[in-house]
Amino acid sequence: MAGVDATLLEDLTRRGLVNQATGDGELEQHLAEASRTLYCGFDPTADSLHIGSLVPLLTLKRFQAAGHKPIALVGGATGLIGDPSFKAQERSLNTPEVVAGWVEKIKQQVSAFVDFDAVENPGIVVNNLDWTKDLSVLDFLRDVGKHFSVNNMVNKESVKQRLQREGEGISFTEFAYILLQSMDFSELYKRYQCTLQIGGSDQWGNITGGVDLTRRQHRGKVFGLTLPLVTKADGTKFGKTESGTIWLDPKRTSPYAFYQFWLNTADADVYKFLRYFTFLSVDAIDALEKADAERQGRPEAQGVLAKEVTRLVHGEEGLQAAERISQALFSGGIEELSQSDLEQLRLDGLPSSELPREFTAEQSLIQLLVDAGMAPSGKQVKDALGRNAVLVNGADVGMDSNGVPAEVFAGGRAMHERFYVVRLGKKKYHLFYRSA
RNA sequence: GCAGGGGUUCCCGAGUGGCCAAAGGGAUCAGACUGUAAAUCUGACGCGCAAGCUUCGGUGGUUCGAAUCCACCCCCCUGCACCA
Known part of the structure; x- marks a missing residue:
């Protein structure tokens, strides 16, 4: 077995990427001992992911870089149901055809962040519809449902507002979502010895559900780790601009717009984002912060952030294009642009x-x-x-x-x-x- | 099903017959200041360059005039009942 980077969890912690973890610190040892298999789910709620999914996506990549095997799960099944976690209201269902179409798109997107060809620890992409589509209700209720306590589910923070808040309720369908996601973890444990699920902090309830189910069904010891919700210092929502959501799909958000989004990051957020969204070492980021602080005027951090993240998502070419446009428009002299420059910008x-x-x-x-x-x-x-x-x-x-x-x-x-x-x-x- | 509460412009939330395109806050856009920041100040913020036009769950009605009153309908919430 190839060596694993035992300092992974420490690095994640320094980056501020660890929100909560199960298992009283045992996770660190678990990860240090051997190459483990972990997964993160992405539900198809549109034909593209947006930058809200970037933190978990990149974290999967960090795990793989440290020697672990990542599984990117696309929620062909869960996407049909809708995760109620911390959602203010019930969502309308999308048709199976639509969701299936989205699944394909998301699969491709996700694939860009996982290395399938790594010799020791290749990643894989799975679809949870594969093990749910032929499941009968009775089997489901008996084999999965029996392990869940409604009393427990009702007490989950993630559905509390839906249960208590006036004006909104929750359907049985959404309420049962946690069973499906928990099943995924248990299934992946059985199939791939997957012992860790990561996800956003809003996924804590679903993740611990999976941890419990895996133990009950397979007497397996598995772990959960949640990543922080990305917040901005000014309190406004991360990932939105005047022109809407920032998507990972270049057809929805051009590499140029994507680059500009990061370039416009507030000073108060930029170093945190560098730790979250880039593979630069924490030391390098700290050094940059220090240098920026000592220099008067405009910090360099935003430029670095935009460059790094755009390259990660859109590749070197996308970055070049974004930089060409930005350069042309914002560094003066549009009147100096040649005809081919203009054509290129287009x-x-x-x-x-x-x-x-x-x-x-x-x-x-x-x-x-x-x-x-x-x-x-x-x-x-x-x-x-x-x-x-x-x-x-x-x-x-x-x-x-x-x-x-x-x-x-x-x-x-x-x-x-x-x-x-x-x-x-x-x-x-x-x-x-x-x-x- | 019954009872009570509620559905207002992107969001929250005032408004209970004219002075209402509808208070206030948030978000957003533009200007000044700057670093394509932050903070602050200013303006805009249903649609339309404008004259003007279309809104307050839906449909009808009362009225000179309705977001505001009435009727019916739809949806949500809470409780009770039904299921037993």
Whole structure:
């Protein structure tokens, strides 16, 4: 057996990645002794994971790097039910076809973080639908249900608000979710000698359920470890921006937008995020923090964070593209961009739209920008226009230009005959062009 | 099924006949200041450039006028009953 890195848990702790663990410290020894198999589940609630899943995903990777065997479980079954943990309300069910489609997408996504070819400790991806789809209700109730105490389940913190809070209830379906997830752990223990489940802190109840079930069904000693919920210092929700959730799928969130998201991390959060989301050593991160503190002005940490995480998720190419765009837009001189630079930015994922040859009478500048997705409502564009916050190829456009888009996008004002870089506010860019 | 409580603009939450596109807070957007920060201040925040238009679970009604009153319906919560 290849050696395992016995300091893994210590490193995780230093990173602040350990929220809770079962087993009174026995886990550390368990992991230090031998290469273990562990798993983490990802339910398909959309066709892509978002950055909320990044912490567990990367943690799986950390375990593998330390010599353990990771299993990424995609919840083809659990996704059909819906995890009630700490959810304020019952969710509507998705059809089996839809969930099955999502499962495939999530499988692929997850696969990027697990090394299947490691000789000693290859990872695998499984789907819990495989061992639940043919299970009969009676078998389920007798073999699994019998091990659960409703009294116990009712006392779980994760469903408390649904049980007590006025205005919301919980269906039996969601209430039974924990049985399914617990079954997964027990099943993986049986099939792969999986002895550790990791997950977000909201998964504690489900994880301990699995630990108990494994013991009851197989007299197996298994462990659970939860990771902290990612929070921001200002109290707002992590992973959301003006334009919505940050997804891992480049079709939903371009590498550029992804990169920008991390680059905009608040100082108060950035070092914590570096520990959570990168593989840089804690010492290196501490050193960076110290250097930033000593230097006046802008810290380097955000740049490092954006670079590292974008590379992890979108690869070197995605990172290059993101950096090219960011460089071009924010480090001055858009007017110096060559025609091929502009073309490249478009390919790199800078939001862009084609302009019509002729403008109709109804087309106002405001409407054009709204249609391009630069703002959700015309009011915002109007506000920006009124404050000279709209720039076309570097020159600001006032409210009086609203009615005359043909003038704003006149051929003579184009870059290389056909490009217009429009900036709204400080950070929102959009490339308008006419086909060549 | 019965009784009681409730469904308001992204969220929380005021509003119980006109002064309501609807208080306040949060989130969000823009401006100033900055570091593409934070904090702070300013403006915006249903839709529409505007005139204006469409909202307060749904449908009808009363009224000059309804988020506010009435009727019916839908949904949620709590308790009781039913299941026994």
